Amino acid sequence: MSISPTAVGDPLTPDDAAVLARAFKVLGDPVRLRVLSLIAARNGGEVCVCDITAAFDLTGPTISYHLRQLREAGLVDCQRRGTWVYYWIMPARLALLSRFLDPAAAATPVAAS
Template identity: 80%
Template sequence: MLPIVPSVRATASGCCEPLVSEALTPEGAADLARTFKVLGDPVRLRVLSLIAARKGGEVCVCEITDAFDLTGPTISYHLRQLREADLVDCERRGTWVYYWIKPERLALLSQFLDPSGQPAPVHA
């Protein structure tokens, strides 16, 4: 039934070839799906976008909480999802905790979805 599936991609090393190049293995699909699921919530997308759009690249949790009509624990829950998906990282400084984007995983996803099938431009 299911074809032979050595790694994430039938071919590739650790990294992920664009969607068009060849079929995902079940394991690769599960891994990618976990990340897309984290992106599949409007609050988390807005949090991510809030952080990413910020000059300096860092945002304090208190600012994020203020930007939503949600309780602290709920924001904390979403930040944890983002952390566990390796999409953001954080650091405590005194009383406050600052979050920033980890661009590597985003780049991987972007490349996977790119229907042109070209490797993403290397430069920023």
Template identity: 70%
Template sequence: MSKQSLPLLDAGCCAPITEPLAEADAAQAATAFKALGDPVRLRLLSLIASRAGGEVCVCDLTAPFDLSGPTISHHLKVLRQAGLVDCERRGTWVYYWAIPERLGQLSALLDIPAAVAP
């Protein structure tokens, strides 16, 4: 999946939203939040993002779960489709890494300025 950005959030790192999201931007963000709404995917993302060196082999992502390899692969595919992680095949293994820009965009959506908060 290509790395796409939400145009309203390109004003700087973690800049708060200053105007409502466009319909397409909201749909794109909702896809990512939906992907994170599953506990397995949230744990997978945390395992990938917290890994020293910034990437992790899929072989190291199966042991922490009581799930089959195909199920883990499905969850990783959902994270990739949401643009939260990317991967690269190296021989027989696939290595995953988080996409910090995308995670920053989602974080900015939740950063409500204090002046707006009730």
């Protein structure tokens, strides 16, 4: 991904805009945002699909559809372990989008993680 970290301070190229817009579009759904925050809020960092599905008044296929959107946007990743599939977030990807929206916040020196 080659998008300038100060993108909001410089005009976006159509190509960069297309890449960024695809990620933001995936974030532009309340169910997906809740799924994302549910995963991010989990202390272990991983959440089983069954736990996600249980948190919503939606069918399994619908949750699966939203998880796929998040996965294909690079916002989450997953791994199968036995019968269960676990999801976790991709912080670097979220940080990239964050810096686009507010380059000034990213100007703070990087502290030890």
